[in-house]
Structure formats: C-alpha cells, structure tokens
Amino acid sequence: MYPKTRQLILNYLREGVYPGVSYAFIKDGLSEQATYGYAQLEPSRPLTSETLFDMASLTKVIATNSLILQLIESGYLKLDRPLQTYLPQFKDPIVTIRQLLTHTSAINAYIHNRDALNQEELKTALMSLQSSSDIGQKVAYTDTGTLLLGFLLEEIYDQPLHQLFQERVLEPLHMVESTFTPRGQNIAATEDHPTRGLICGQVHDPKAFVLGEHCGSAGLFSTIGDSLIFAQMILAGGQTLTGEPFLQDATVDSLFADWTLGKLKRSLGWDIKETKNDHRPLLFHTGYTGTFMILDKEQQEAFVFLSNRVHPIDKKVDYLKKRDHILELYLQEKAQASSNLL
Template structure:
C-alpha cells in the first residue's frame, strides 16, 4: 500500500467535494515527502487557480510559529518565568492569579464580553481586553482555548522587548530561521483570499481575524502569512534541530509534554495541543488555524503534516470542513503510526 494513501485520498476529496476551494499540503516522513497544490485560490467574485508558493493567512498558527518561540526565548534568557503572574508584566490587569503558564496552556480562566468590540480603535480594544476581562472558576481547572491569552502574551513581549510583537517575531524568529516568504505585510496578489464580508469585501492580503485587523502589529494571536515552503522549514527545524539552534533541546522537549497546572494528564503544552500516537502513546503536537490551516509534528519519529487552505472563502460558515478535518486527523494518525520508525 502506498504511504498515506487514505489520508491523501481524503484530502483530495475535500477539494473534489467543495469543502475547501483549494489546498496546499506536505506530509513528511523522515526524508520522504508527499506534497501537492490543488484547486482554486478564489471562487468569488472571480475564479483564480491556486498557485504553488502562494501565501496563506495562518490565523492561529501565528501563535505557535511566532509568539510561542519568542516566549520560549524569553524563558531561556530568564527574562520571563512560567509561573510569573501576568500582572507582573501587565499591571493594568488587576487579577494576581493567572500566570504565564496559564496563558500558554489556555488555563487562565480569562474572558468576558466586550461590547462593540470590532468597532473600537486599537488603543480602545487593548484597554478593554486588559481592564474589562475577568477570571472565572475555570482557572487552573479547565482548558478553554481563547485568543485573549495570546493577546496578553504579545503585550508582555512588547513590554520586555520595547517593540510591537509582530516586529519582534519577524526579527527573532522569521529572519533567523531564514523563512523565505513569511511576513505580516504580504503583497495581496501573492496571498490566497479569505472571506467575503459585508463590511470589508473580499479580504485579501489583510488578516482575517477582526482583532488582528484592528490591533495590527500589536497582535500576537493572528496576522502571519506564510507559504508551504516557510512552514516546511519551520516544522523541520523545530523537531530536527531545535529551531536551528534558537531553542535549547530542553525547551523544545517541554513543548511535547503536558504543561497545564491541572492534576493528571491533559492536552496542552507550551502553546501546542497534544495528541497520543496510536502505536505507543508517545506525544505529538498540533495546532489549527480558523482560516483552514493546521500543523501536526512528531519529534520522536521525525514526521509531520502541514495543511493550508482558505476554507473560509467565500464564507466562514463551513461546518463540513471541521467534520472532515477531524476525520483526516484520525486517518493521518493511524497511517503515520503504521509507517513510523522510532529514531
């Protein structure tokens, strides 16, 4: 049987069935690689074929490709502590309980409604997030994925590095890793469009996430655009050489173990979601992006899966994608474990 035959079949069906307009993917297994570019970049108002090398709005992959490596560098330098209170760095946030670890693992319990959020200016939105959120009883008890955690991490980076978080990511991560096209400021025609919205029209070359759109360079939860070539470099360097030596082996290893403050094993490390390999239950890491992107990485076996799509085009109302994504994940995990060779 051809390696990853069922996974690749399900990926092709996502395009054939109109679940995504198009897709770019790479499955790597040691030195072996399986990749393809299929389908359309744009369906409305024009039809445009997807091209190799186009940039995708990574959405929440920004968290793990950009923000988490910068936080890891600050931890290595001793400028930040995992169990430091958030309030130490963001005094406007008055609750002394949530920590950096809570933000990284989405166990902070921070949340709350901000009225007319998408109509605020950047300074107003930032102030609202820092002063109008509360900590509920899920703190240290429950994983509740929320962008606010990575907005806070971005602003902590800004306080420590004296520059907008996206500038810090570009300087400390994108450039040292030699990512050829990853950027927060793409040329629109090089990007894959996302949603068509009544207020913004066809979104192309601008971040889809409304918070990221308002906050611009001060957003640590979304905003990065990248090609498959960029993510291939990042993924391989993370699991093969500790991000080209930027991180210590111990720091990368910490991304592959449960880091939540909740008793018992749970599914969050430093930024990443954890999955068990079906073969021997060792842990691998994964993250998804709202726009239709995902990464799955296995450090122990040197295997990875990068998927890029614009499943929110022309509309984000696409439950079928979420159902298919879960199916593809399960198939991939089963097939990868059947072929893997432990290093």
C-alpha cells in the same frame, strides 16, 4: 506518503470543503508536498506552491510562542509568576504565564461592543479582563491569552510585535516568503465578508484586523514551503536550516509534555495529540482559516495543511468534521506504517 490521507484531501477539495489546499508530509528524512485548487474563485486564480495563506492561529505557535519560549529559556520569564509581574497594565493580579500558555486562565473574554472599538480601546479592554473561579481547572481555548502575551513582548522589547516577529522569528528561521504585510496577487482569499468585502491580503481575524501590528494571535501569512521550515526546526530540536540554535533542544522536548497541573493535556502554547499505536504525544495546532500542523519529533515526521476554507463563505461546522476525518485517517496510516516496521 500516506496515500489514503492524500486521497481524502483531494476528495474534500472536489466536494468544495475548501477551494484550495497546499499540504506537505515529512517522513524518513524526505518531504512531499502538493498544491491543488484555487486561491480565489471569482475571478478564478489557481493556487501555486508560493501562494501566501492567512495562517490565523498558527501565528500563535510560530511567532508569539517562540519568543515566549526563548524568554523562559533565558530565565527572564517564570512560568508561575503572574502576568502582572511583567505587564503592570494588566488588571488581573492572579493569572500566570503558565495559565495563559496552556489556556487554563479562565479569563472571561467577553468585551462589550467589541467590534466598535478602535485599536487602543480594544487593547485597554483586553488588559481589563478578569479570570474566574475556574482558573487552572479546565482548558478553554481562546486567543485572549496569546494577545496578552503579545502585549507582554511589546512591553519587554519596546517594539511593535510584527517588527519583533520579522527580526527575531522569520529572519533567523530563514522564512523569507512569510510576512505580516502581504503584497501582490499570489495570496489566498478568505471570506467574502458582509462589511469588509472580499478579504484578500488582510488578516481575516476581526481582533487582529483592529490591533494590526500589535496582535500576537493572528496576522502571519506564509507558504507551504516556509511552514515546513518551521516544522523542520521543531523536528531538529530547535536548530535552523543552517544549524543555528533558535530554541534549545530541551525546550523543544519539553513541549511534548502536559504542562497543566491538572493533567489536562495542553503543552506550552500547543495542543497535544497522541499516536494510535503507542499513545506518544504529538504537537498539534490549528488556524481558523483552515490551517493546521502536527509534529512528531521522535519519529521525525510532520503533516502541514494550509487551506482557505473560509472562502468565500465560512462553513465552520462542516469543515471541522472533515478536518477531523483527515487527521484521524493520517494518524491511522501513521500507526499502520509504524507497525509494519516492527
């Protein structure tokens, strides 16, 4: 499957864009996956197919977004009601659930002296953030919206988020290798941080590190196999591997639409890419540590990519260019494969 994309992934591995990578394709009812490189460079530890990766912002769509979508399905949450309706501690009375999910809330996310705050202080500061006059007018991707939605979930269920995610997401989906408390040696290392040292087995994201079990924007560690389980659930219209409903098929289908009132091409929690040949919408999301997935329910295809590209040094600008090259080539090969079927 996708030989040019596979070769480019290997080329970038050899160039040192990322020390290790696990990736997988789903196509024509089959899955193909591969793992190369290192979980840690010094001392060297090779990756395996069971290596846990810091999923970073893929936590948003796998965990937080899934539970929010279930609450929307049940009728408990209304998209255009203010968050404050459900979470009275949040100070801004205007920002809606839809705006948080589509990153159109225009919340000024700046928090003075953020890195010096403890867990409770950081949560209080996040609850005090205010939107601006641009609300609903443009997309500004941020983790703030998902952090607030995580606090909302804790308010509703009266449980710490990580316990919620374990019981209501990982266990129903049978993602048995995934965890928020990784143990052992088979974990991909991330950044060699100036104050935290080599990060391995702890979440890389600084706000998630402080918020701990109360963070909905990052913190999940998963394998390529478990990541495919989640992707297959979306392709199956919300059904788990055992055929049980996790999300409604109509909910999954609705994700492939633009949910911004100004046609800004954002879904509920997801970004939207398009196919090259017929411009059909595809679900797409990335994670800062070097992860992404792109999903095509109509053609039953997926591409999941996990790397530890921030290890040992974060070279964000170079990586983003190379990541976009991988995505572009994949979409080109996907379009070519589709045209060959016509």
